[in-house]
Amino acid sequence: MYDHEQDLNEINTRLKKDNISFKDKNILITGGAGFLGSWICETLLMQGAKIICLDNLSSGQWDNVKHLNSNPNFTFIHHDISIPIYFGRTMPNAVSYPNISEKLDYVMHLASRASPFEFKNFAISILKSNTLGTMNALGIATAHQAILFYSSTSECYGNPPPDQVPTSEDYWGHVNPIGPRSCYDESKRAGEAFCKAYELQHNINVHFVRIFNTYGPRIRSGHEFGRVVPNFIHQCLNDDPITVFGDGTQIRCLTYVVDEIEGLLRDAYIPEARGIPINVGNDKMISILDLAHLIKELTDSNSKIIHKPLPIDDPILRQPVLTRAKTILNWEPHTELRDGLSKTIQWFKETFDK
Numbered sequence: 559m560y561d562h563e564q565d566l567n568e569i570n571t572r573l574k575k576d577n578i579s580f581k582d583k584n585i586l587i588t589g590g591a592g593f594l595g596s597w598i599c600e601t602l603l604m605q606g607a608k609i610i611c612l613d614n615l616s617s618g619q620w621d622n623v624k625h626l627n628s629n630p631n632f633t634f635i636h637h638d639i640s641i642p643i644y645f646g647r648t649m650p651n652a653v654s655y656p657n658i659s660e661k662l663d664y665v666m667h668l669a670s671r672a673s674p675f676e677f678k679n680f681a682i683s684i685l686k687s688n689t690l691g692t693m694n695a696l697g698i699a700t701a702h703q704a705i706l707f708y709s710s711t712s713e714c715y716g717n718p719p720p721d722q723v724p725t726s727e728d729y730w731g732h733v734n735p736i737g738p739r740s741c742y743d744e745s746k747r748a749g750e751a752f753c754k755a756y757e758l759q760h761n762i763n764v765h766f767v768r769i770f771n772t773y774g775p776r777i778r779s780g781h782e783f784g785r786v787v788p789n790f791i792h793q794c795l796n797d798d799p800i801t802v803f804g805d806g807t808q809i810r811c812l813t814y815v816v817d818e819i820e821g822l823l824r825d826a827y828i829p830e831a832r833g834i835p836i837n838v839g840n841d842k843m844i845s846i847l848d849l850a851h852l853i854k855e856l857t858d859s860n861s862k863i864i865h866k867p868l869p870i871d872d873p874i875l876r877q878p879v880l881t882r883a884k885t886i887l888n889w890e891p892h893t894e895l896r897d898g899l900s901k902t903i904q905w906f907k908e909t910f911d912k
């Protein structure tokens with residue numbers, strides 16, 4: 559049995575060691591019904607925070623948060639964050655929630671589709687979520703004098719040359735501004751620029767992390783979403799061919815969701831993280847081909863590995879430098895890939911066999 563409660567307790571036990579607590583804080587989480595957002599909602603509710611989860615349920619799922627809906631400290635708002643929204647007051651011709659009048663302490667902006675397979679059909683809404691959406695989230699943070707936390711991405715680095723891998727936060731990136739991934743990569747870069755602009759102009763307390771490839775229970779699955787871990791797990795559990803793009807020598811660093819959520823919450827909380835990007839991800843490397851073999855072994859699958867052409871602009875190698883995460887956040891990933899994958903596989907079996 560996959561033990562979700564144990565994973566949530568693990569995050570909170572680790573945070574408690576450094577007295578990191580969001581108890582009694584009012585927190586708006588955009589994208590709160592998504593993979594990472596729903597884990598954050600649950601972890602913070604366990605700590606005694608009050609959560610407003612805002613989501614347009616585009617790539618997220620009601621199933622991820624419906625068990626929280628009876629909690630008096632949880633409020634769900636169905637809304638697209640690219641459209642301005644006001645709390646505690648009424649604005650003419652605008653979406654307003656005058657009854658939600660308590661001062662917000664944190665605005666955590668995670669709302670954005672994030673899967674490469676969605677970059678073509680949802681390019682404009684992805685751009686809007688990370689530009690207009692970030693601006694709107696920053697506007698709310700400004701009105702409430704709240705801390706703004708933004709989930710940026712390792713994709714800000716694009717395809718760095720070999721001498722910039724592992725990649726530190728000081729590297730400015732090598733991104734194709736008009737390529738098939740640009741709606742995501744460039745809008746995340748613009749989102750960071752928005753954070754810095756609000757810090758400069760309005761002295762807003764902004765925190766932003768560059769998240770690296772994260773996997774775990776609740777990760778969105780289905781071949782159309784193009785994430786390697788769920789794809790391989792699904793294929794193996796069904797004894798379907800495992801599709802490896804290119805020759806499979808591309809390297810990935812994969813972070814288990816428990817480690818990632820701990821890192822994100824440390825970043826949001828720790829004052830020294832203000833205004834600087836911090837890589838939060840695993841620096842242990844695995845090739846895509848080795849990953850395919852490992853998941854095949856863990857699922858005891860009869861699947862065969864097949865190769866397909868490498869998509870344009872697919873990053874060859876992604877690896878974070880973790881110096882800032884270790885020194886500023888006192889964070890590093892602890893979960894072995896084999897253990898994290900075993901839990902994820904178990905969750906897939908229980909969830910999709912229901």
Ligand SMILES: NC(=O)c1ccc[n+]([C@@H]2O[C@H](COP(=O)([O-])OP(=O)(O)OC[C@H]3O[C@@H](n4cnc5c(N)ncnc54)[C@H](O)[C@@H]3O)[C@@H](O)[C@H]2O)c1
Binds near residue numbers: 590672773
């Ligand atoms: N999971 C990863 O490996 C990873 C890596 C790098 C960055 N990130 C970033 O972390 C954040 C969360 O990613 P995730 O993996 O949980 O993805 P996800 O797709 O599971 O979650 C995103 C959530 O945002 C919601 N959403 C999207 N656009 C919205 C909008 N305009 N208004 C309101 N809600 C909207 C979706 O419905 C979904 O619930 C994203 O910003 C993503 O770019 C994730």
